[in-house]
Amino acid sequence: MQSDKKRYCMVLEIKEEFLEKYKEIHLKAWPELLKAEKECGFTQELIWIYKNLAILYFECDDIDAVFKRAGKNEVEKNGIKLCPHGLSSLLPSRKWGECLIVKRYLI
DSSP: OOOOSEEEEEEEEOOHHHHHHHHHHHHTOOHHHHHHHHHHTOOEEEEEEETTEEEEEEEESOHHHHHHHHHHOHHHHHHHHHOTTOGGGGOSGGGOEEOOOOOOOOO
16 A cells, blocks of 8 residues: 655664663653644654664655644653653754655565
8 A cells, every 4th residue: 555645764873871761762652642643744653773773754744744733732742852862853854854665565
């Protein structure tokens, strides 16, 4: 199934002392945060951890509009504050890059 949403990604290097906390926060995302992300316009969010790198992937219609709504959403703002490595620095969407899937196998 092909998505008509735009795809965005970013790679974050996380300091070793914050890595476990980062994983814990994202493995236990609470329902209110997931609902807020959907209301802001995210249709898909994936985060992979490789060593001390977080590879973030989002799908949405317009990332600038999504982050503008997220910046005004109290649940989103509280979620960002929990991240020990300064996740609030991600909010300017210019740090996100649109990405293209060039190979996909569904098995």
